[in-house]
Amino acid sequence: MADAFDVAVIGAGAAGLHCAARAGQKGLRVLLLDHATRVAEKIRISGGGRCNFTNRDAAPAHYFSANPDFCRSALARHPAADFIALVQTHGIGYHEKHRGQLFCDDTSQRIIDMLLAECRAGRVEHRQPCAVHEVRHGPAGFELDTARGPVRTAQLVVATGGLSLPQVGASDFGHRLARQFGHRIVEPRPALVPLTFDAQAWAPFAALAGVSLEVAIETGQGHARTRFVEDLLFTHRGLSGPAVLQISTAWRPGQPLHIDFSAARDLASELRHAKSISRRQLGSELAQWLPQRLASTWVQQQGLDGQRPVAEMRDRDLDRLATSLARWSLVPTGTEGFRKAEVTAGGVDTRDLDSRHMSSRRQPGLHFIGEVVDVTGWLGGYNFQWAWSSAAACADGLAKPLHSQ
Numbered sequence: 001m002a003d004a005f006d007v008a009v010i011g012a013g014a015a016g017l018h019c020a021a022r023a024g025q026k027g028l029r030v031l032l033l034d035h036a037t038r039v040a041e042k043i044r045i046s047g048g049g050r051c052n053f054t055n056r057d058a059a060p061a062h063y064f065s066a067n068p069d070f071c072r073s074a075l076a077r078h079p080a081a082d083f084i085a086l087v088q089t090h091g092i093g094y095h096e097k098h099r100g101q102l103f104c105d106d107t108s109q110r111i112i113d114m115l116l117a118e119c120r121a122g123r124v125e126h127r128q129p130c131a132v133h134e135v136r137h138g139p140a141g142f143e144l145d146t147a148r149g150p151v152r153t154a155q156l157v158v159a160t161g162g163l164s165l166p167q168v169g170a171s172d173f174g175h176r177l178a179r180q181f182g183h184r185i186v187e188p189r190p191a192l193v194p195l196t197f198d199a200q201a202w203a204p205f206a207a208l209a210g211v212s213l214e215v216a217i218e219t220g221q222g223h224a225r226t227r228f229v230e231d232l233l234f235t236h237r238g239l240s241g242p243a244v245l246q247i248s249t250a251w252r253p254g255q256p257l258h259i260d261f262s263a264a265r266d267l268a269s270e271l272r273h274a275k276s277i278s279r280r281q282l283g284s285e286l287a288q289w290l291p292q293r294l295a296s297t298w299v300q301q302q303g304l305d306g307q308r309p310v311a312e313m314r315d316r317d318l319d320r321l322a323t324s325l326a327r328w329s330l331v332p333t334g335t336e337g338f339r340k341a342e343v344t345a346g347g348v349d350t351r352d353l354d355s356r357h358m359s360s361r362r363q364p365g366l367h368f369i370g371e372v373v374d375v376t377g378w379l380g381g382y383n384f385q386w387a388w389s390s391a392a393a394c395a396d397g398l399a400k401p402l403h404s405q
Contacts, residue, residue, distance in 0.1 A: 002152045003149065003151050004152045005029050005152070005153045006028040006400075007023050007031070007398055008031045008156050009032045009157040010034070010156070010160055010173075011033075011158065011159035012034035012040060012126065013040050013159060014042065014384055015369045015370025015371070015387035016032060016157070016369075017391075018115060018387065020032040020126075021115060021119045021122050022118075022395035023157075024122020025121055026122075028398060029125075030124045032124050032125065032126045033132055033144075033151075034128040035130065035132070035147075035171075040112045043108050044108050044109065044112060045168070047103050047104075047108065051103065051108035051110075052102065053087065054083050054102050054381045054384055054385045054388065055080060055100045055378075055382050056100045060075060062378045063375055063382065064345060065375045065376065066351075066374055070350040070353070070374075071355075071375050073355040074355065074358070074386075074390050074392070075389050078388065078392035083388045092104060093105035100381070127146070130146050132147075133146065135156070141153055141154040141155065142154075144156075154365060155366075155398055158366070158372055159174075159369050160372055161344070161371040162343060162346075163190075163341075163344045164341040165338070165339070165342075166338060167339065172188075174347075174348070175348070178372075181360065181362055182352075183349060185346070185347065185349060186347060186348075189344070190335045190336070190344065190345070191344060191376050192246070192248060192341060193248045193335045193340055193341035193342070194239065194335065194336040195244055195336075196333055196335060197237070197238045197239075204301060205234060208293055210233075211233070211234045211294050212231050212233045212234070213231065213294070214231050214232070215231075215261055216263075216264075217257060217258070217260075218258050219247055219252075219258070220255065224250075226247065226250035229243075230242035230243035232259070234294075238332065238336075239332075242380075249376055249378075253334070254331065256329045256330060257332065258329050259328040259330070260327065261294075261325045261328065262326040267289070267322035267325055267326060268318065268319045270322075271310065271319075272315060272319075274310050275311050275313060281306060281307050281309055281310065282306050282308055282313055283299050286321075290325075298324070298325065302324055304317060342379070342383075343371055343377075345376040346374055347371065347373050348372055349374055350374050350375070355393075356393065357393055357394055357397025357398075358373070359397060367397075367398075371383065371386075373390065375390070
């Protein structure tokens, strides 16, 4: 005989745990399933082990999607303030690190323990590890063949995440299940991921690995133009750091990146002024504004003598140097892939979902939440907030069992 539940949630990550807990606490009999050995590994490793669990400023403008308006409903009805209040209720200390990013004072485990405690309060039955082998829909709802036996459920929530970080159990299960029930999929791609370049072309910059500085970075054109001001990090294979992770979600293969190292300075005027008063060499003068290794490499790449006194430089060469620093254009050859991506962009097409409760327009009783959906947040707690908001919206829309109505 199959075990029967009001709702089964597949995926015990951020979205799945939060949804299961809220559904259980409203009186539904809930089963939470996950194929992985450990619960919520992405929460555990996030934020350097301190979990950047939300961003207090989270708003629709901080998300990418083929339908940018889809996230509005869930974010408006379940804002960051709601999850912050839950964290406070559990006595978890936190701090704001940068631009609204909230981190635990001690460890990510506090958020995991909180979510598990909320599930216990909702009497959620948790089976893990427990793989789901097959899902069918019948007259009474959904039938699941699992590693621990058959399950029947009136409603099914898919919270299985995306393809990023397969080393902690990520898979395409949610995408395959969506297709099984007729859902369209926006092509998944790595997001919040370092970008790579042709090895030969990158050779002059490979030695700069470890150099970091704030830049303005942008890609795209017109209304699709995206720009961030964040720290950039040189690596042996390309570029990383918050600036590049941010822009990677908007970047498409073949598109150039435009990087401005000038930090809003008029470098041409600054260099011309230095020419009139400074006795420094050109490389030393430039190192006032840039890391020394970058300044030396950049001067060399422009065919200039970094050891020549700036006072002896031609104005046109100083202008050319300043322009090159303010308008560096380059085309990545790719990304570091899903193994290094913090999240997956793309996923279940929002045209097939009701934004109020994350329910399927193609199969009654089916829901998709969190990263499996084509909604991708900026770096800095926004993706966790989407997990909490979409999970809460879904839980609020789940039907109560007949015996409790």
